[in-house]
Amino acid sequence: xxxxxxxxxxxxxxxxxxxxxxxxxxxxxxxxxxxxxxxxxxxxxxxxxxxxxxxxxxxxxxxxxxxxxxxxxxxxxxxxxxxxxxxxxxxxxxxxxxxxxxxxxxxxxxxxxxxxxxxxxxxxxxxxxxxxxxxxxx
Amino acid sequence: xxxxxxxxxxxxxxxxxxxxxxxxxxxxxxxxxxxxxxxxxxxxxxxxxxxxxxxxxxxxxxxxxxxxxxxxxxxxxxxxxxxxxxxxxxxxxxxxxxxxxxxxxxxxxxxxxxxxxxxxxxxxxxxxxxxxxxxxxxxxxxxxxxxxxxxxxxxxxxxxxxxxxxxxxxxxxxxxxxxxxxxxxxxxxxxxxxxxxxxxxxxxxxxxxxxxxxxxxxxxxxxxxxxxxxxxxxxxxxxxxxxxxxxxxxxxxxxxxxxxxxxxxxxxxxxxxxxxxxxxxxxxxxxxxxxxxxxxxxxxxxxxxxxxxxxxxxxxxxxxxxxxxxxxxxxxxxxxxxxxxxxxxxxxxxxxxxxxxxxxxxxxxxxxxxxxxxxxxxxxxxxxxxxxxxxxxxxxxxxxxxxxxxxxxxxxxxxxxxxxxxxxxxxxxxxxxxxxxxxxxxxxxxxxxxxxxxxxxxxxxxxxxxxxxxxxxxx
Numbered sequence: 167x168x169x170x171x172x173x174x175x176x177x178x179x180x181x182x183x184x185x186x187x188x189x190x191x192x193x194x195x196x197x198x199x200x201x202x203x204x205x206x207x208x209x210x211x212x213x214x215x216x217x218x219x220x221x222x223x224x225x226x227x228x229x230x231x232x233x234x235x236x237x238x239x240x241x242x243x244x245x246x247x248x249x250x251x252x253x254x255x256x257x258x259x260x261x262x263x264x265x266x267x268x269x270x271x272x273x274x275x276x277x278x279x280x281x282x283x284x285x286x287x288x289x290x291x292x293x294x295x296x297x298x299x300x301x302x303x304x
Numbered sequence: 305x306x307x308x309x310x311x312x313x314x315x316x317x318x319x320x321x322x323x324x325x326x327x328x329x330x331x332x333x334x335x336x337x338x339x340x341x342x343x344x345x346x347x348x349x350x351x352x353x354x355x356x357x358x359x360x361x362x363x364x365x366x367x368x369x370x371x372x373x374x375x376x377x378x379x380x381x382x383x384x385x386x387x388x389x390x391x392x393x394x395x396x397x398x399x400x401x402x403x404x405x406x407x408x409x410x411x412x413x414x415x416x417x418x419x420x421x422x423x424x425x426x427x428x429x430x431x432x433x434x435x436x437x438x439x440x441x442x443x444x445x446x447x448x449x450x451x452x453x454x455x456x457x458x459x460x461x462x463x464x465x466x467x468x469x470x471x472x473x474x475x476x477x478x479x480x481x482x483x484x485x486x487x488x489x490x491x492x493x494x495x496x497x498x499x500x501x502x503x504x505x506x507x508x509x510x511x512x513x514x515x516x517x518x519x520x521x522x523x524x525x526x527x528x529x530x531x532x533x534x535x536x537x538x539x540x541x542x543x544x545x546x547x548x549x550x551x552x553x554x555x556x557x558x559x560x561x562x563x564x565x566x567x568x569x570x571x572x573x574x575x576x577x578x579x580x581x582x583x584x585x586x587x588x589x590x591x592x593x594x595x596x597x598x599x600x601x602x603x604x605x606x607x608x609x610x611x612x613x614x615x616x617x618x619x620x621x622x623x624x625x626x627x628x629x630x631x632x633x634x635x636x637x638x639x640x641x642x643x644x645x646x647x648x649x650x651x652x653x654x655x656x657x658x659x660x661x662x663x664x665x666x667x668x669x670x671x672x673x674x675x676x677x678x679x680x681x682x683x684x685x686x687x688x689x690x691x692x693x694x695x696x697x698x699x700x701x702x703x704x705x706x707x708x709x710x711x712x713x714x715x716x717x718x719x720x721x722x723x724x725x726x727x728x729x730x731x732x733x734x735x736x737x738x739x740x741x742x743x744x745x746x747x748x749x750x751x752x753x754x755x756x757x758x759x760x761x762x763x764x765x766x767x768x769x770x771x772x773x774x775x776x777x778x779x
Contacts, residue, residue, distance in 0.1 A: 176709045178344055178372035205436055227571075228555050235551040242544045243494045245439065269437035275737040277710075278436040278505040278779070280399040281551040284558060284572040285374035301374050303399045303550075304506050304710070 359390025369705030403541030484588025505779030682746030
């Protein structure tokens with residue numbers, strides 16, 4: 167995917183993330199970048215290892231939350247940080263992958279993201295642009 | 305928040321009048337006019353939505369430190385009756401299940417400890433795993449994880465982290481009943497393999513504090529506190545396991561609510577009836593998360609003790625109390641003169657049992673439960689005592705409460721600059737994340753003095769001691 171500017175919106179205690187793209191999948195990939203950029207600046211993360219992500223969900227909004235939470239869960243399980251994301255949707259079947267590397271001392275530490283929430287959750291198309299947004303708990 | 309839409313019932317108690325067609329229970333907001341005035345309108349929207357949930361008993365309430373959360377507002381309290389269709393909500397507990405504060409009292413005075421604060425800060429920073437990406441020294445296999453989820457802090461003590469006396473001064477004596485590890489996903493358990501005994505990041509901390517002022521001599525005596533004494537506060541929760549339980553069940557409960565025909569004013573309130581299969585599964589998993597948090601803080605207590613004795617060989621750290629502020633607990637409360645068993649959600653709110661409560665340790669039974677209001681790293685914290693006549697299902701404030709978003713903080717402050725400024729004030733910060741420090745800038749929080757005062761004036765708890773930060777290990 168093309169590198170998109172990282173987009174956020176205001177929330178008192180946590181952080182609102184926004185992903186945009188010409189497809190819903192691109193919007194989800196962009197939202198994932200916004201989430202992982204809270205944890206560390208992504209420019210320094212090498213895409214050394216790729217992890218597959220797959221799930222079933224026919225509700226687009228819940229799919230965003232599931233996508234982001236699967237990424238966060240897998241990253242923590244594997245002790246990794248992801249910086250590149252790919253996603254394809256066929257009906258209710260979502261198949262994606264995330265690439266990154268193991269945590270190491272060369273990476274600047276930001277803030278841990280606990281999970282994506284249903285707060286301010288929306289996935290919608292305006293003109294040619296898809297936008298996906300929700301609040302993540304930090 | 306626009307106060308003109310509220311009606312003031314008492315100096316520190318407000319309500320939002322219901323519109324004629326509005327089907328919701330009463331909303332009560334505790335706090336002073338300046339505190340409420342500084343809150344986002346979203347707090348009011350979220351607590352009004354909570355008041356519309358099925359089976360709510362009494363009012364949906366916010367504490368004086370409330371701010372905009374997800375699902376419930378942070379600082380939200382709501383009790384539900386399972387027999388009346390009451391619900392359990394993952395958003396009413398939070399992702400960091402059983403996040404809370406372990407408070408330790410020491411036998412050290414600030415004057416004698418001060419010369420070694422620098423070495424203490426370095427030792428704690430080296431010995432306490434903190435920050436994003438940091439793993440702990442303890443690696444657990446799946447069977448051990450299940451034991452932690454069943455046994456809580458008892459597991460940690462059995463493994464040599466701390467002592468049996470600690471357990472007396474933890475809520476539920478260090479272990480909640482009703483934990484069902486089978487309801488916790490494999491991914492949640494895998495995430496926890498290397499995270500026992502870790503502090504985390506964000507607003508989590510381990511702080512060395514000096515008691516600067518005693519407000520209530522009798523309670524302070526019961527709590528073993530005196531001016532000049534060094535106290536340690538450990539703020540953290542159930543780590544990756546709790547976060548994964550939260551994420552797993554948020555979507556599941558959202559679907560359950562739709563399937564069971566529960567009208568949700570907003571999807572973020574994802575919930576299910578307590579007596580439903582989904583509700584029971586979440587409760588079993590949440591209780592497992594609570595036990596995980598209690599074990600985690602017990603291990604961190606042990607690590608803090610070990611670090612202290614490296615610097616102060618005669619240091620003795622006793623557990624003052626361990627209290628969670630992201631939970632749903634089954635408690636008996638008197639409603640209209642009759643005892644009722646309720647599921648009390650406290651999302652960013654502390655339980656505050658009053659004097660005489662049978663679950664309190666004997667030592668505190670006359671004074672009431674110790675309550676901790678954790679402030680920012682640059683201002684201070686308070687220890688309070690629960691009141692017998694607490695009007696909010698025995699709940700009180702849990703912290704200063706954010707007054708500014710994280711992005712506003714990042715735009716205004718730089719981590720390095722804050723660390724240097726605080727050092728000039730005699731507060732040593734050790735962190736692996738300067739971004740984290742900037743987001744947690746003291747100026748990003750409400751005035752903790754106002755929160756503590758409002759908590760007392762509202763009758764929720766009474767101030768016992770004010771603690772000034774000296775060393776803070778941030779995630």
